[in-house]
Each structure stands twice: as C-alpha cells, then as structure tokens.
Amino acid sequence: MLPSDVVLSKVRPEALRAPESGIVELVNAGRDREDLIPLWVGEGELPTPALIYRDAIKSLEEGETFYTYQRGLPVLRHALAQYHSDLYGRPFDSERFFVTGSGMHAILMALQATVSAGESILVPSPVWPNLAACAGIAGVEPIAVPMQFSEGKWTLDIQRLKDALTPHTRALFINSPCNPTGWVATVEQLAELRSFALEHGLWVIADEVYGRFVYDGATRAPSFYDVAEDDDPILYVNTFSKNWAMTGWRIGWLSCPKGMGQVVENLVQYSTSGTAAFMQRAALGALQNGNEFLQHQVMRAGKARALLLEVLGSHSRIRLSRPDGAFYLFFSIDGITNSREAAFKILHETGVGLAPGTAFGEGGKPFFRLCFARDMDQLNDASRLLCRWIGD
Amino acid sequence: MLPSDVVLSKVRPEALRAPESGIVELVNAGRDREDLIPLWVGEGELPTPALIYRDAIKSLEEGETFYTYQRGLPVLRHALAQYHSDLYGRPFDSERFFVTGSGMHAILMALQATVSAGESILVPSPVWPNLAACAGIAGVEPIAVPMQFSEGKWTLDIQRLKDALTPHTRALFINSPCNPTGWVATVEQLAELRSFALEHGLWVIADEVYGRFVYDGATRAPSFYDVAEDDDPILYVNTFSKNWAMTGWRIGWLSCPKGMGQVVENLVQYSTSGTAAFMQRAALGALQNGNEFLQHQVMRAGKARALLLEVLGSHSRIRLSRPDGAFYLFFSIDGITNSREAAFKILHETGVGLAPGTAFGEGGKPFFRLCFARDMDQLNDASRLLCRWIGD
The missing domain is CATH 3.40.640.10 (Type I PLP-dependent aspartate aminotransferase-like (Major domain))
Structure with a gap:
C-alpha cells in the first residue's frame, strides 16, 4: 500500500464516505478556463456592494x-x-x-x-x-x-x-x-x-x-x-x-x-x-x-428567468419546469441520462459551467442546474452555446 | 412545563449536555464593567495590526x-x-x-x-x-x-x-x-x-x-x-x-x-x-x-511572565507553576477549593477577570488561569488587586 492509502485506511468510515461535491468537482476542472461562463454555483457575478462591505x-x-x-x-x-x-x-x-x-x-x-x-x-x-x-x-x-x-x-x-x-x-x-x-x-x-x-x-x-x-x-x-x-x-x-x-x-x-x-x-x-x-x-x-440591492437582484433574476424560459423552454429537446422560486433552471436534455458525464463534456466543448443533477441526489441524475442570478449577456451567450451544443 | 422546557426536552441529549463554557460564563457576567481588567480569555489587548488587516x-x-x-x-x-x-x-x-x-x-x-x-x-x-x-x-x-x-x-x-x-x-x-x-x-x-x-x-x-x-x-x-x-x-x-x-x-x-x-x-x-x-x-x-509583531508579542509576554512570577510567585498563599510555554499563569490560592465561585467573587470585588480552573476539566478545580499576553500596567494593577484581595 502507498503511505497515503495506509492513512486513508485509518480515516473514520463516515468521513471517508462523505461525497465529493458534485459541483466543486466540475468547478475544479474548469476554474481557470478563460472563456468560462460559470453557471454552476449559486452565486452571481456581482461582488458585495461597497455600502455593505464598508x-x-x-x-x-x-x-x-x-x-x-x-x-x-x-x-x-x-x-x-x-x-x-x-x-x-x-x-x-x-x-x-x-x-x-x-x-x-x-x-x-x-x-x-x-x-x-x-x-x-x-x-x-x-x-x-x-x-x-x-x-x-x-x-x-x-x-x-x-x-x-x-x-x-x-x-x-x-x-x-x-x-x-x-x-x-x-x-x-x-x-x-x-x-x-x-x-x-x-x-x-x-x-x-x-x-x-x-x-x-x-x-x-x-x-x-x-x-x-x-x-x-x-x-x-x-x-x-x-x-x-x-x-x-x-x-x-x-x-x-x-x-x-x-x-x-x-x-x-x-x-x-x-x-x-x-x-x-x-x-x-x-x-x-x-x-x-x-x-x-x-x-x-x-x-x-441592502434592501434596494436585494430588490434589484430579484428583479434581474426574474428577467433572466423569463429569457431562459423563452430560449431554452422552446428548444425541442429540453425538458424543464418553470421555477417558482430560487434562481436555478433545472432541466434535462432528451437522450442524456448521465448529467455528470455530460456536464464535463459541455464544459469542455462550450465553456458553459453547469452543475450536474447527479450532485443533488436521488432523482437528479438526468438534470442540469443552471444559475440565472447573473448578467443577461452572459446568460444569452450561454443559452446560445447550449442550444447549439444540443442541436435540433 | 413551560414551552421552552418542552423544546429543551426534544433537544438531542448530547447537545443538551454540552457544557457552558466556564470562561464565557464569567465574561458574560462582567463584560460591561467599566474598571474591568479582563485576563480571562486567551487574547491580548492589542488589535490586529494594520499591516495584517490591510x-x-x-x-x-x-x-x-x-x-x-x-x-x-x-x-x-x-x-x-x-x-x-x-x-x-x-x-x-x-x-x-x-x-x-x-x-x-x-x-x-x-x-x-x-x-x-x-x-x-x-x-x-x-x-x-x-x-x-x-x-x-x-x-x-x-x-x-x-x-x-x-x-x-x-x-x-x-x-x-x-x-x-x-x-x-x-x-x-x-x-x-x-x-x-x-x-x-x-x-x-x-x-x-x-x-x-x-x-x-x-x-x-x-x-x-x-x-x-x-x-x-x-x-x-x-x-x-x-x-x-x-x-x-x-x-x-x-x-x-x-x-x-x-x-x-x-x-x-x-x-x-x-x-x-x-x-x-x-x-x-x-x-x-x-x-x-x-x-x-x-x-x-x-x-x-507579521514576524516582527509576533516576536514583539512573545517578548512582551516573557516580561509579563517574569513580573507575575515575581509578584504573585512571592505571595505566601499562592501556589503556581512556572509556565514553560503558552501565556497563562495557572495558580491556586491556599484555602480556596472552588475556583468558579471565587472567580465570580474576585470579579465583583476587584474587577479582575480570571478564568476559573473548573473550566478546564478534571484537576482544574482549585486553580485560576490568568492570561499574561497583555499590557504591563494592566498586569501590574491586576497583581496588586489580587494580592490585596487574597490578603496575607
């Protein structure tokens, strides 16, 4: 055994069995890509406003x-x-x-x-x-x-x-x-x-x-x-x-x-x-x-949601639900059953970072999660790239 | 039962049994006292230097x-x-x-x-x-x-x-x-x-x-x-x-x-x-x-340690060990067996905040812990107040 395997054999089983985050795994694979459109984690591209951090x-x-x-x-x-x-x-x-x-x-x-x-x-x-x-x-x-x-x-x-x-x-x-x-x-x-x-x-x-x-x-x-x-x-x-x-x-x-x-x-x-x-x-x-900033964030997410529902929602091979809350689109693509594998592929071939539904436990496997609390241009580009990647 | 007792009866036993910090208990009792000399927790009175927080x-x-x-x-x-x-x-x-x-x-x-x-x-x-x-x-x-x-x-x-x-x-x-x-x-x-x-x-x-x-x-x-x-x-x-x-x-x-x-x-x-x-x-x-700041802190604590060993160490009713490391004096006072009770008394009667040895588990009960990673004047005052409180 390698010394590191010996060490791991001594780690508490419950700690050893803790799953690697299925999101972080993707992030680590694509963090440094220059043309990345990161829609995988639950955060926007706006930094904390000065009126908060001051x-x-x-x-x-x-x-x-x-x-x-x-x-x-x-x-x-x-x-x-x-x-x-x-x-x-x-x-x-x-x-x-x-x-x-x-x-x-x-x-x-x-x-x-x-x-x-x-x-x-x-x-x-x-x-x-x-x-x-x-x-x-x-x-x-x-x-x-x-x-x-x-x-x-x-x-x-x-x-x-x-x-x-x-x-x-x-x-x-x-x-x-x-x-x-x-x-x-x-x-x-x-x-x-x-x-x-x-x-x-x-x-x-x-x-x-x-x-x-x-x-x-x-x-x-x-x-x-x-x-x-x-x-x-x-x-x-x-x-x-x-x-x-x-x-x-x-x-x-x-x-x-x-x-x-x-x-x-x-x-x-x-x-x-x-x-x-x-x-x-x-x-x-x-x-x-921060109330005004929050309202602005919600309004912006609402517009982004509308855009995505229109563009991705009208694609013949995409199945999605209209999210009543939160800021994610959770969708599947006809013909794709393993979202983990596909999310790596989409990342490498388009630069769009999605969270695979496999990261969200039972029932998530065929889905992808896309965070839309983000800039509209970025989301426009991502939708276009995704639709092209999926094809007709 | 009061509603809060009903709630507590549902709390997980291991969480319910977690001990209140025997230090924080004192801190909470004396936090707002104006003439407080707080030697109970493990920190000095110096804020983080600008060359770190900048x-x-x-x-x-x-x-x-x-x-x-x-x-x-x-x-x-x-x-x-x-x-x-x-x-x-x-x-x-x-x-x-x-x-x-x-x-x-x-x-x-x-x-x-x-x-x-x-x-x-x-x-x-x-x-x-x-x-x-x-x-x-x-x-x-x-x-x-x-x-x-x-x-x-x-x-x-x-x-x-x-x-x-x-x-x-x-x-x-x-x-x-x-x-x-x-x-x-x-x-x-x-x-x-x-x-x-x-x-x-x-x-x-x-x-x-x-x-x-x-x-x-x-x-x-x-x-x-x-x-x-x-x-x-x-x-x-x-x-x-x-x-x-x-x-x-x-x-x-x-x-x-x-x-x-x-x-x-x-x-x-x-x-x-x-x-x-x-x-x-x-x-x-x-x-x-931060190396210079650290060295300054250690040097200052060394001087404070010497002062305390001289003043408290020569008091006929104080028993202490010369600490080889860390920045605490851990001492007992002849005639005092319950440091928790006495620490509250010392706090109320002198304004000196000590951590009771009871907070440190088995074997700690007769002791007090005093943090000396602090200003020399403060420690001088505290030593004087303590010696006077203990008496001859």
Missing part, C-alpha cells in the same frame, strides 16, 4: 478584532428580529436569532441539536446535497424521499414522507424555495408538513435561504413562519449569501424556538467559536442598507 | 467576495508550507495544509476524521475544554487522564495514558504548550507519545497553537514535527489567533498526512463551506509581514 472595513480600522458574543452581536440579532418582523408582519424576539458562520454552519448545528448517530432525517430529493452529507458525517442516515416531476412541475407527495418514516426518524428537512428544482411549498403544504412533524415528534429543519427569490410579484415565498407557533420545534437556517451577494463571506443565521439560547451558544462555541465581529457589521449593513 | 481591506475593495477553494487559497497553503519549512528546518508539502475557520474548526474536523460516536479519545487534563466538549457533542467519549502537579511542576505520566486506553479508543489529544498549565512536552516525551500512538493504532490530534510562546530564548517549542514521519497519523491543529492578534477573525489551519486532501475538502464543504478569501489574504499578510 462597515466591515470601518470595524477593522476601529480594531474590532477580538473574541465576541458566541450568539452574535446583540445589535445584529435585533436587526434580524426587525427584518423578520418587517417581512412576516408580526413581532419577533431577537433572542431566537443566532449568527452563524454560513448557512452551512447553521445546518451543522441544527443537525447537532436534533439527530444522533444511528437516527435518521427525511429529505425530499433532489435537493442541495450538503445537509445529507453533513448528516452522513455525523453517522445520521438521510432518508431521501423522491419528489415527482411530471408535466413540467415538481411536486412533493406528503404521503411518501409518511411512508418513509422509521422509529429512528427525528427530523424533516424542507428546502423551500428549493435548490435546485425551484419548487415552492404553498402555505397549505407547509401547514400539512408542520402537522405531520408535530404528530410524529419530528423537528423541522427549514432551509428558506431562497425565500426572497420568487417571481410572482410577492416580496417573499410562503414560510413555516406563516403556519407555525413560535414554540414549534422548527429550526430555520438562513444566510446572507444569496440576498446580498455575500457568498464568499460565510455568514448566516439560525432561528430557534425560545429556550435554546444556551444550547446554541454551546454548539457555536464548540464548532467555530463565533463569527468575526467585522463580518457581522457588514451583515448588519446588509439588513439596514 | 490585505483584507484590499481584497474586499477588489471584490474578492465569491466562493473560493474549500481547501484554502493555494497561495496561503504555499505560505503555510514555507512558514513550517522555516520553523522546522525541512521542506513541507503545501498539500498537507488546509485553511480552517478557526483552530476550533480544525479540531472539529480532526475529530470528524478520526473518532465515531461510541468511541473515545484520551485527553490529558486539565486542558482547554473545547476538544472534549466538541467530542461529546459528536457522541465521542473524551477520557480525561489527570496530569500531576507537585513541587511547582506539571507532569504527564505516559503510563497513565496507557492504563486509560480502551478497545474503543481511537485518538489521543496532546496540547503542548498546554493551555492552561504552561506544560511543554520535551522531544523525548513527544517521541514516546508518538510510539504509544503508533503501537495502538491511535491518531494523534496535536494542538500546537502556543508553539511560538516559549520563554527559554528558543523560537518555538518542541513539536511532533520533530519526531514524526510525514505519513504518521497525526493531525496538527493551529490558528492565526494567538501569534498575530487575530482572535476575533476565526481563521486557522489543519495539517495532515499526505492523501487526505479530498477527505478534508469534504469535511470543510459540509461544515462551513470554506473561509472568506479576504480573511485568507490577511492570514497571508500575517505569515509574510
């Missing part, structure tokens, strides 16, 4: 470089409460909000708080794969529950969730608006999911990261906040990444029922020991000054 | 706010290799270094890579409590192995480690120089610990965060790098926090034997999804431009 610079220059509150700066937690009050039309207690080192970190802690090794969590699929992989590393079993795609629409059959339940199931992960499918749960469905969770003593981990990206003129998607009591066992994970072009920052938040303050403080302490205060100042800037 | 500002202004390499920027990984080559006098491969979102995050991933729920890790004690707490959250049992304090010296009896081994033990945590005791393992001891680990198929998690803070004129403490092969199953956790006054930044690194690149990339992906590129630019600045 507060981080000010903080740095003022020497705010010391350890800080594990739960987050009180001023940021208050601003999060205000943001939610404005968005959901009722008061929120700032004590329910915790600042995290990314939406991913919020998910890690939500899992740590709810599901043990040997237990399981229900995960409608296809979906952004990181929750399931994070669960797997903890020895938790993610149970994929397939969603249905037919007549251009994704649907979640709640009966299927009920059928997948085991005595060891402790939680339910719901990502709405959904990355990658664009599926958005209705208020009625959320109420039904809540009842199901309460009835079976399950936690809900609600990933509403894309809640502001909807295209029906509303300011937000339906949310568990619309149907839940404050004390319900629902953990909301969120991030500053998408709304405010802060993907590279690694800052998010977790919203919990009352009484979990010390638990979450400890989970922060023993995973990252907090988020830099100067980062939090920028996040505060985003909440206070 | 590179983060430049990066922000240049729009480096996108997702980046999960393993860390290649340029920073190269700089880490160079830093280690300079320090240990032999070549290092940059592929063994991974950028993490703090030393704590490096520890989280080191545990994830090595020990499963139901298994155990040996932890000489007293020690900084976060590794044991992080293990506990994962369902891993930390087995405390008491160190001995006698005649003003802390010692580790390796036979005791051997006696504590169980069939489920997978790793050994060694923190040298040790927080809080100031104990520094000799090269011979490190060699013996390495042999012990290899013989029993254990991983070593080596926390050498304080490796630069030694007071015998050397530039560094003995390290596992001095006795280990590159392929040994040793994971080194480290941080930019202490050397370069970057405690609030949350950036560190993990150093692994060859072949673990994809494993660690996945563990990063599924815990925080990476560290902000602009943070990494500052870390690079620290490695490239």
Whole structure:
C-alpha cells in the first residue's frame, strides 16, 4: 500500500464516505478556463456592494478584532428580529436569532441539536446535497424521499414522507424555495408538513435561504413562519449569501424556538467559536442598507428567468419546469441520462459551467442546474452555446 | 412545563449536555464593567495590526467576495508550507495544509476524521475544554487522564495514558504548550507519545497553537514535527489567533498526512463551506509581514511572565507553576477549593477577570488561569488587586 492509502485506511468510515461535491468537482476542472461562463454555483457575478462591505472595513480600522458574543452581536440579532418582523408582519424576539458562520454552519448545528448517530432525517430529493452529507458525517442516515416531476412541475407527495418514516426518524428537512428544482411549498403544504412533524415528534429543519427569490410579484415565498407557533420545534437556517451577494463571506443565521439560547451558544462555541465581529457589521449593513440591492437582484433574476424560459423552454429537446422560486433552471436534455458525464463534456466543448443533477441526489441524475442570478449577456451567450451544443 | 422546557426536552441529549463554557460564563457576567481588567480569555489587548488587516481591506475593495477553494487559497497553503519549512528546518508539502475557520474548526474536523460516536479519545487534563466538549457533542467519549502537579511542576505520566486506553479508543489529544498549565512536552516525551500512538493504532490530534510562546530564548517549542514521519497519523491543529492578534477573525489551519486532501475538502464543504478569501489574504499578510509583531508579542509576554512570577510567585498563599510555554499563569490560592465561585467573587470585588480552573476539566478545580499576553500596567494593577484581595 502507498503511505497515503495506509492513512486513508485509518480515516473514520463516515468521513471517508462523505461525497465529493458534485459541483466543486466540475468547478475544479474548469476554474481557470478563460472563456468560462460559470453557471454552476449559486452565486452571481456581482461582488458585495461597497455600502455593505464598508462597515466591515470601518470595524477593522476601529480594531474590532477580538473574541465576541458566541450568539452574535446583540445589535445584529435585533436587526434580524426587525427584518423578520418587517417581512412576516408580526413581532419577533431577537433572542431566537443566532449568527452563524454560513448557512452551512447553521445546518451543522441544527443537525447537532436534533439527530444522533444511528437516527435518521427525511429529505425530499433532489435537493442541495450538503445537509445529507453533513448528516452522513455525523453517522445520521438521510432518508431521501423522491419528489415527482411530471408535466413540467415538481411536486412533493406528503404521503411518501409518511411512508418513509422509521422509529429512528427525528427530523424533516424542507428546502423551500428549493435548490435546485425551484419548487415552492404553498402555505397549505407547509401547514400539512408542520402537522405531520408535530404528530410524529419530528423537528423541522427549514432551509428558506431562497425565500426572497420568487417571481410572482410577492416580496417573499410562503414560510413555516406563516403556519407555525413560535414554540414549534422548527429550526430555520438562513444566510446572507444569496440576498446580498455575500457568498464568499460565510455568514448566516439560525432561528430557534425560545429556550435554546444556551444550547446554541454551546454548539457555536464548540464548532467555530463565533463569527468575526467585522463580518457581522457588514451583515448588519446588509439588513439596514441592502434592501434596494436585494430588490434589484430579484428583479434581474426574474428577467433572466423569463429569457431562459423563452430560449431554452422552446428548444425541442429540453425538458424543464418553470421555477417558482430560487434562481436555478433545472432541466434535462432528451437522450442524456448521465448529467455528470455530460456536464464535463459541455464544459469542455462550450465553456458553459453547469452543475450536474447527479450532485443533488436521488432523482437528479438526468438534470442540469443552471444559475440565472447573473448578467443577461452572459446568460444569452450561454443559452446560445447550449442550444447549439444540443442541436435540433 | 413551560414551552421552552418542552423544546429543551426534544433537544438531542448530547447537545443538551454540552457544557457552558466556564470562561464565557464569567465574561458574560462582567463584560460591561467599566474598571474591568479582563485576563480571562486567551487574547491580548492589542488589535490586529494594520499591516495584517490591510490585505483584507484590499481584497474586499477588489471584490474578492465569491466562493473560493474549500481547501484554502493555494497561495496561503504555499505560505503555510514555507512558514513550517522555516520553523522546522525541512521542506513541507503545501498539500498537507488546509485553511480552517478557526483552530476550533480544525479540531472539529480532526475529530470528524478520526473518532465515531461510541468511541473515545484520551485527553490529558486539565486542558482547554473545547476538544472534549466538541467530542461529546459528536457522541465521542473524551477520557480525561489527570496530569500531576507537585513541587511547582506539571507532569504527564505516559503510563497513565496507557492504563486509560480502551478497545474503543481511537485518538489521543496532546496540547503542548498546554493551555492552561504552561506544560511543554520535551522531544523525548513527544517521541514516546508518538510510539504509544503508533503501537495502538491511535491518531494523534496535536494542538500546537502556543508553539511560538516559549520563554527559554528558543523560537518555538518542541513539536511532533520533530519526531514524526510525514505519513504518521497525526493531525496538527493551529490558528492565526494567538501569534498575530487575530482572535476575533476565526481563521486557522489543519495539517495532515499526505492523501487526505479530498477527505478534508469534504469535511470543510459540509461544515462551513470554506473561509472568506479576504480573511485568507490577511492570514497571508500575517505569515509574510507579521514576524516582527509576533516576536514583539512573545517578548512582551516573557516580561509579563517574569513580573507575575515575581509578584504573585512571592505571595505566601499562592501556589503556581512556572509556565514553560503558552501565556497563562495557572495558580491556586491556599484555602480556596472552588475556583468558579471565587472567580465570580474576585470579579465583583476587584474587577479582575480570571478564568476559573473548573473550566478546564478534571484537576482544574482549585486553580485560576490568568492570561499574561497583555499590557504591563494592566498586569501590574491586576497583581496588586489580587494580592490585596487574597490578603496575607
């Protein structure tokens, strides 16, 4: 055996089995290509606006470089409460909000708080794969529950969730608006999911990261906040990444029922020991000054969505759903069954970087995910290149 | 039951049992006191120098706010290799270094890579409590192995480690120089610990965060790098926090034997999804431009150590060890057996913030930890106040 194989043989099996991100794999293969049109990851091409990052610079220059509150700066937690009050039309207690080192970190802690090794969590699929992989590393079993795609629409059959339940199931992960499918749960469905969770003593981990990206003129998607009591066992994970072009920052938040303050403080302490205060100042800037930028982002994504639905939607060999939320087009191409293989091919032959549906678990294999929260010219070029690559 | 009690009854037991940081508990009680002399946490009063943080500002202004390499920027990984080559006098491969979102995050991933729920890790004690707490959250049992304090010296009896081994033990945590005791393992001891680990198929998690803070004129403490092969199953956790006054930044690194690149990339992906590129630019600045600042910090801590050993060391009711490394004085006061209770009393009656030894696990209860990587005037005042509070 090579020394590196000896080392790997000693690595914990759950860590060794963690899947390589099916997106990063593509990114690493094409990162340096000059004519690249990168539509594979969930971020736009706009950097964080100065009116957000300037507060981080000010903080740095003022020497705010010391350890800080594990739960987050009180001023940021208050601003999060205000943001939610404005968005959901009722008061929120700032004590329910915790600042995290990314939406991913919020998910890690939500899992740590709810599901043990040997237990399981229900995960409608296809979906952004990181929750399931994070669960797997903890020895938790993610149970994929397939969603249905037919007549251009994704649907979640709640009966299927009920059928997948085991005595060891402790939680339910719901990502709405959904990355990658664009599926958005209705208020009625959320109420039904809540009842199901309460009835079976399950936690809900609600990933509403894309809640502001909807295209029906509303300011937000339906949310568990619309149907839940404050004390319900629902953990909301969120991030500053998408709304405010802060993907590279690694800052998010977790919203919990009352009484979990010390638990979450400890989970922060023993995973990252907090988020830099100067980062939090920028996040505060985003909440206070970023609304116009966010609206511009949503509007731009809406136009891009319309363009793609027109161009790719009218191609005879492309099958797609109209995404009600998030900012991805999730489509298949007649005749292509293995999107991983094809995504590498498309990258090499056209320079268009797509995420293969294989990266999103069960049910994703024939699909491609294209991020449209980007510049219209880029998307125009990409559509043209894709249509030409597919042919008639 | 109150609704919050209902919620807590549903929290995963391992998360619920995670201990509140015995340091943060004090900090939260005294944070806003005006005449506070905060010697409780492991940080100085100097903010990050401009010659380090300016590179983060430049990066922000240049729009480096996108997702980046999960393993860390290649340029920073190269700089880490160079830093280690300079320090240990032999070549290092940059592929063994991974950028993490703090030393704590490096520890989280080191545990994830090595020990499963139901298994155990040996932890000489007293020690900084976060590794044991992080293990506990994962369902891993930390087995405390008491160190001995006698005649003003802390010692580790390796036979005791051997006696504590169980069939489920997978790793050994060694923190040298040790927080809080100031104990520094000799090269011979490190060699013996390495042999012990290899013989029993254990991983070593080596926390050498304080490796630069030694007071015998050397530039560094003995390290596992001095006795280990590159392929040994040793994971080194480290941080930019202490050397370069970057405690609030949350950036560190993990150093692994060859072949673990994809494993660690996945563990990063599924815990925080990476560290902000602009943070990494500052870390690079620290490695490239921060040596003089580091030397100044060590020199200053050396003088402070001498002062404290003279003033507190000559007090008839204080028992202490001369710390060979790190930047803490760990001392007991005759007649005081519960340091937690007494630390609150000292805080309220003198304004001096000490960390209670109870925060550092088995064997720590009668001790107090005082951070001396700080301004001499502050430490002078604190010594005077403490001596007066203790009385004759």
